[in-house]
Amino acid sequence: MERRKNWYLTLGLALTVLSVGYSALGLFWTPYSPTAISTADQYAAPSVSHLFGCDHMGRDVFSRTLEGASATLTIALAVLAIGFAAGLVLGALCGYYGGAADAFVMRVCDAVAAFPSVLLGLVVIAVIGPGKYNVILALGVLFIPSFARLARGEFLKYRDRDFVRAARLMGVSNLRIIFVHILPNTWPVLLSGLTIGFNNAVLAEASMSYLGIGVTPPDTSLGRMISEAQSYFATSPWLILFPALVMILMILGVGMVGEGIRERLGDK
Amino acid sequence: MAEPILDIQNLNSWYGKGKDRVQALKNVSLTLAPGEALGIVGESGSGKTTLAKCVLGLVTDYQGILRVNSSRPQMVFQDPYGSLNPARTVGWFLEEALRASGVRDRKERKARAVDMLVQVGLTEEHYGRKPARLSGGQRQRVSIAAALIQGSKLIVLDEPVSALDVTLQAQILQLLADLREKYRLSYLFISHDLAVVYQLCDRVCVMYHGQVVEEGDVDAVYDDPQHDYTKKLLAASLALD
Amino acid sequence: MLLNVEHLKVEFHDYTVPFAAVEDFSLSMGEGEMVGIVGESGSGKSMTAHALMGLVRRAQVAISGKALFDGSDLLAMSRSQLRRYQGKELSIIFQEPMTSLNPTMKIGRQVEDALRIHTRLTTQQRRQRALEAMALAGLPDGEKLYGCYPHQLSGGMRQRVMIAAALVLHPRLLIADEPTTALDVTIQAQILDTLKEINRREGTAILFISHDLGVVKALCQRVVVMRHGLIVEEGTIDQVFYHPREEYTRQLIAARPTRRKLRGGVEHG
Numbered sequence: 001m002e003r004r005k006n007w008y009l010t011l012g013l014a015l016t017v018l019s020v021g022y023s024a025l026g027l028f029w030t031p032y033s034p035t036a037i038s039t040a041d042q043y044a045a046p047s048v049s050h051l052f053g054c055d056h057m058g059r060d061v062f063s064r065t066l067e068g069a070s071a072t073l074t075i076a077l078a079v080l081a082i083g084f085a086a087g088l089v090l091g092a093l094c095g096y097y098g099g100a101a102d103a104f105v106m107r108v109c110d111a112v113a114a115f116p117s118v119l120l121g122l123v124v125i126a127v128i129g130p131g132k133y134n135v136i137l138a139l140g141v142l143f144i145p146s147f148a149r150l151a152r153g154e155f156l157k158y159r160d161r162d163f164v165r166a167a168r169l170m171g172v173s174n175l176r177i178i179f180v181h182i183l184p185n186t187w188p189v190l191l192s193g194l195t196i197g198f199n200n201a202v203l204a205e206a207s208m209s210y211l212g213i214g215v216t217p218p219d220t221s222l223g224r225m226i227s228e229a230q231s232y233f234a235t236s237p238w239l240i241l242f243p244a245l246v247m248i249l250m251i252l253g254v255g256m257v258g259e260g261i262r263e264r265l266g267d268k
Numbered sequence: 269m270a271e272p273i274l275d276i277q278n279l280n281s282w283y284g285k286g287k288d289r290v291q292a293l294k295n296v297s298l299t300l301a302p303g304e305a306l307g308i309v310g311e312s313g314s315g316k317t318t319l320a321k322c323v324l325g326l327v328t329d330y331q332g333i334l335r336v337n338s339s340r341p342q343m344v345f346q347d348p349y350g351s352l353n354p355a356r357t358v359g360w361f362l363e364e365a366l367r368a369s370g371v372r373d374r375k376e377r378k379a380r381a382v383d384m385l386v387q388v389g390l391t392e393e394h395y396g397r398k399p400a401r402l403s404g405g406q407r408q409r410v411s412i413a414a415a416l417i418q419g420s421k422l423i424v425l426d427e428p429v430s431a432l433d434v435t436l437q438a439q440i441l442q443l444l445a446d447l448r449e450k451y452r453l454s455y456l457f458i459s460h461d462l463a464v465v466y467q468l469c470d471r472v473c474v475m476y477h478g479q480v481v482e483e484g485d486v487d488a489v490y491d492d493p494q495h496d497y498t499k500k501l502l503a504a505s506l507a508l509d
Numbered sequence: 510m511l512l513n514v515e516h517l518k519v520e521f522h523d524y525t526v527p528f529a530a531v532e533d534f535s536l537s538m539g540e541g542e543m544v545g546i547v548g549e550s551g552s553g554k555s556m557t558a559h560a561l562m563g564l565v566r567r568a569q570v571a572i573s574g575k576a577l578f579d580g581s582d583l584l585a586m587s588r589s590q591l592r593r594y595q596g597k598e599l600s601i602i603f604q605e606p607m608t609s610l611n612p613t614m615k616i617g618r619q620v621e622d623a624l625r626i627h628t629r630l631t632t633q634q635r636r637q638r639a640l641e642a643m644a645l646a647g648l649p650d651g652e653k654l655y656g657c658y659p660h661q662l663s664g665g666m667r668q669r670v671m672i673a674a675a676l677v678l679h680p681r682l683l684i685a686d687e688p689t690t691a692l693d694v695t696i697q698a699q700i701l702d703t704l705k706e707i708n709r710r711e712g713t714a715i716l717f718i719s720h721d722l723g724v725v726k727a728l729c730q731r732v733v734v735m736r737h738g739l740i741v742e743e744g745t746i747d748q749v750f751y752h753p754r755e756e757y758t759r760q761l762i763a764a765r766p767t768r769r770k771l772r773g774g775v776e777h778g
Contacts, residue, residue, distance in 0.1 A: 162351035163361075166414060169324060169342055171368040181364075184355035311693040312664065404550070433549035433720050438764040442771055449773025460693045463766035490768070504698040 009260025015253025022246065023073040026066030034059060034067040035218050043236050052242040056232055061242055064220055069246050071221040075136055076201040082140025083201075084194060087147025094148065095155025096178050106152070109145035117142045117200075118207045125213045135214050139204050143197060150193045154186040188265040195258030199251045206247065222247045271337060273422050273454045274300035274323065279332035281318055292318040293330070294478040302421065305448060305455035307465030307486070309501065310475035316458050319475070320424045323456060338422035338454070340369075342415035346427040348407035352399040358385070358410050359395035365417045384413040387450075389443055405436040409443065416447065424456045429464060441467055463505045466490060474498045510577070511714050512538040512561075512682060517574035517584075519553070519560050519738075527571075530556040532738035534574075540681065541712040545725030545746070547761065548735035554718050557735075558684045560584070562601045563591045578682070596623040600675035602668070604687040609671055610659040617655035620674045627678055638677055645710070646673035647703040665696035669703070676707065682714045683707075689724060701728050723765050726750050734758050 031051075038058035046053040052061035094102040112120070117139065124138035155178070158164060167177050206223030208214035215221040222243045229239035281293040292315045300306050310316045321327040322334060324341055345351035353361055362381035371377050382392050388409040399407055408428060415423050425444070429437040445468060448455060459465050465472055466486050474482040474495065481495040493499045519531040531553040538544050548554040559565050561576050561583060576583040578599065583591065600623075603609045610619060620639040624630055630638065636655070643651035646669045659667055668688055675683055685704065689697040705728060707713055719725050725732050725746070732749050734742040734757070742755045753759045 162345040162347060163353040165326065166343070166345070166351055166411070167353075167364065167368075168326075169340065170365045170414070170418060171340060172364060181353055181356070185353070187355075311695065434722075435549065435760055435764040437766070441766075445771040445773040447773070461766070462694075463768070466768060467766055467771045500695050504694040 006260050006263055008256045008263055012253050012256025012258075012260050015249055016257055017253075019069070019246065019250040019253055020073065022066065023069040023250075026068075026070035030060075030063035030066045032060040032063045034063040034220065036060070043232070045236075046238055053236065053238040055229065055236075055239050061225075061239060064225060065222070065243050065246050068220045068222045068225050068243055069250070071132070071215060071219060072202060072205055072223065072247070073250070075132065075139075075205045075215075075221065076198055078136045079139040079143055079201040079205070080194065080197055082136070083143025083197065084147050086140075087144045087149075088151045088190070090144065091148035091151025091153075092155050092178050092183070095152035096159050096174070096182070098156075098159075102152070105148070109148055112142065112145045113149075117204055118211075121204065121208055122211070122213055125208070130213050130216050132215055132219060135205060135208060139201060139208075143201065147190075147193065147197065151186065151190060154189050155182060158182045158185055188261055192258045192261040192265070195254045195261070198254045202247065202251055270302055272299040272335075273302045273304075273337050274298075274456070275333065275335040275337075276319075276323075277333040279319075279322065279330055279334055281315075281322055281327060281330040283318065283327075283329065292478055293322070296332075296475075296478075296480055298473055298480065298483065300422070300454050300456060302454055303448070303452045304471070305457055305469040307457045307459060307462075307469035307472040308475060309459055309462055309465055309472055311460055313477075314475040315478040316475050317426065318478075320426055320456065320458055323422075324424060336422065338420055340418055340420050341422040341424060342418070342420045343424040343426060344408070344411050344415050344428045347431055348404045348411065349399075349431075351411045352402075352407055352414075354399055357396050357398050358390075358402070361410070362414055362417055365414055369418050380417065384417045385410075387416070387447070388413045389439075404432055405440060408432065408436075408440055412440075412443065412447070416451065416453075421452070422454045422456070424458070426458045427460070428457075430459070430461065437464070444468060461505055462490075462501050474501070510537050511540045511542070511579060512536070512716075513575070513577040514561070515575040515577075517557060517560060517576060518572070519556050519565065520571045520573075521569060522571060523569055529738055531560065534735070534738075534740060536733060538682070538714055538716065541708065541714050542731065543708055543715045543717065543729040545717045545719060545729035545732040546735060547719055547722050547725050547732055549720055549761075551737070552735040553738040554735050555686055558601065558686050558716065558718055562599065562684060563588070563595065564601070592626075596675075596680070597627045597678045598680055599682040599684065600678075600680040601684040601686060602671045602675050602688045604690050610667060612659050614658075615655070616657050616659065616662070616670055617651075619659075620670065620677055622674060623678050639673070642673040642677040643670070645676055645707060646670070647699070647706075648673060663696075664692055665700065668692060668696075668700055672700075672703065672707075676711070676713070679711060680713065682716065684716045684718070686718045687720070688717075690719070690721075697724070698727075704728060721765070722750065722761055734761065 036059060041050065041054040041058035042056060044050050044054040050060050050062065052065060055061055090105060094105050120142050121138045125134060128134050164177060164181060167181050205214055205221060206226065209221050209223030210227040215224050225243040226240055232239050277297050279293055279296040280291065282289050283292050284290050296319060308316045308319060318327060322330050323336065324343055359381050362384060363377045366377045366380060382395055385391065385394055390406060390409055394406065402410065429440050432440060447453060457465060457469055469486055471484060472486050472489050473480050474497065476497045482489060482498045489498060493502055514534060514536045517531055517534040518529060521528045521530060534557050546554045546557065560572055563583065565572065572584055574584065578594065617639055620642060621635045624635045624638060640651040648654055648666065648669050662670065689700050692700065704715060708715055717725060717728055729746055732746050733740055734749065736757055742749060742753065742758045749758060750762065753762060
């Protein structure tokens with residue numbers, strides 16, 4: 001029987017493709033140099049030559065959102081890559097084997113998760129210094145516990161299923177059971193967790209840049225742009241509007257993909 | 269008599285730890301000859317599942333003698349919805365058993381998997397299907413195929429038909445009878461239903477509170493039950509006829 | 510007539526093509542009668558019961574036909590009208606006693622639940638009625654069980670608690686949806702005896718749903734055989750069991766385990 005159309009997934013994927021395409025464009029091409037200062041164009045309102053207007057230093061906002069979006073996306077993806085990979089392995093082993101090591105790892109995760117990640121990020125940055133790569137490292141490590149816990153729950157659920165027992169009786173090794181037998185069953189839950197994680201990563205980067213401990217000039221990111229633009233909100237609202245809009249599209253798209261995955265999961 | 273494929277003498281087993289430790293099996297002794305089918309009948313909590321787990325090596329907290337003269341005894345589970353990996357195809361699952369026993373050649377694996385499917389009454393068409401696209405009876409057939417494909421001679425059947433509709437039950441029981449004859453399999457058939465056990469088994473072992481309270485040829489036990497509990501079980505399952 | 514179902518149809522709209530779990534179901538039941546519905550999974554037998562009890566979420570499902578209970582149509586009632594009947598005039602017990610009881614609530618409270626909704630009895634009176642219902646359901650030491658939690662009870666006892674909770678308001682119709690399938694055979698026989706006893710003493714009509722004709726035969730006077738959402742055959746239990754008219758009914762009967770040995774290698778079809 002045919003499934004009903006999954007609108008969340010379709011629309012979410014469309015928005016995601018759009019925002020990822022937008023960010024990818026920023027890697028190769030911008031209409032102006034994002035850092036070119038032009039006193040003549042200070043506070044220029046959106047027009048044909050400057051689609052999104054110009055900021056307090058006369059830099060083209062469209063060019064800057066292109067570059068900012070690609071920076072934000074890269075940081076978020078890198079944070080996820082670290083947090084998800086390490087969290088998955090840790091959680092899978094803990095959930096499958098259980099025991100004292102599992103209890104210890106989970107208590108550590110609880111302790112880390114008890115603080116807001118931005119606050120912990122602040123402490124880490126204070127120690128290792130600001131900059132794009134340090135932000136990725138700090139947030140990546142801080143994202144491990146949430147993924148570890150998610151993965152652990154899933155592996156705990158499957159480890160006593162009959163099909164796992166059957167594999168054990170066949171003589172399949174434990175590591176193969178974990179990563180080849182159980183893992184594919186956990187993708188729907190882990191992927192929808194990944195979409196939530198993506199949004200948290202985008203917001204965490206934005207918060208840290210907003211606090212001035214994230215990306216450092218001349219680099220920029222969407223969070224950084226919003227932070228810089230706040231003083232001019234009353235006079236030049238487009239400075240904050242466009243980067244915020246790009247960020248919202250990015251989060252909305254990925255969020256809807258996650259919702260769509262959950263909906264499909266509920267179908268089973 | 270030939271050497272038994274399963275020989276259990278004075279087996280005691282426990283579960284739980286510390287003061288919650290409960291004895292699940294008390295001095296259980298039984299043997300199973302090659303090609304024989306032995307029914308283990310009892311209610312939930314009678315120790316029949318613990319006994320099966322000991323035989324399969326899934327429970328190791330036991331004392332006594334337990335000798336298994338078969339490579340890797342296998343199990344067919346009760347719930348056809350839980351015993352197959354939902355994310356993998358039927359063919360993959362069967363081939364995984366062959367991979368685990370060291371069959372390297374892909375073509376050979378596929379050929380043997382397809383052949384096994386045919387043996388259990390399915391076709392090559394089911395090879396590429398995931399469990400979600402199989403009925404309960406078909407799944408149970410795949411489970412049986414997976415249990416046999418490594419060539420194990422000792423198969424533990426844990427209530428293999430109790431979750432199925434009656435018409436399917438009859439088909440699966442007939443299949444098990446056919447396969448037993450063909451491959452000279454030994455069955456340890458766990459059930460709470462004496463009527464089903466009667467159809468498939470040569471001998472029956474009635475368990476109650478961790479002990480074997482009656483054991484013998486199925487006809488003898490049916491015609492002349494000795495223990496009160498056996499009488500109760502018989503009355504319950506035949507009263508429905 | 511206590512219950513008169515006419516052309517019940519239950520259709521799902523979750524999929525692009527509507528799927529009818531129950532195609533056409535009609536049944537009349539008299540006061541105090543015991544009727545069985547037999548069918549395999551997917552026959553629509555449980556869906557029929559759930560539709561009658563108002564347990565089908567109407568948002569995704571189209572229900573048509575009539576189900577007159579004592580003259581009023583259960584299918585046409587609003588949720589609040591239906592609530593006045595549920596648990597009071599008609600009750601249901603399910604297959605899985607573990608999941609249909611609330612694990613965090615004491616047994617006594619769960620048995621009393623319907624009394625809290627439908628009556629204004631005092632705590633003492635409620636307790637008294639609950640203990641009576643438990644005794645009727647075959648739990649004589651209700652006093653001891655009253656403060657227990659479900660996990661402290663065996664499967665058979667949990668099913669008796671379910672029965673007690675269903676009977677506490679003396680409903681006129683009890684729908685039993687495979688109530689013994691998950692239980693051991695000896696316990697199954699005891700529960701069937703209890704249901705018979707309840708029918709004899711209270712005059713409760715019982716609509717008993719099962720995949721097993723044998724179980725239905727042990728309990729009911731009349732039986733309806735269902736397949737693919739339709740009624741295949743209907744009649745008194747002796748007619749259907751000993752003189753089945755339809756091939757499918759014959760198959761169902763033949764499939765029941767009897768004292769017959771299966772031999773390997775025999776051709777069968």
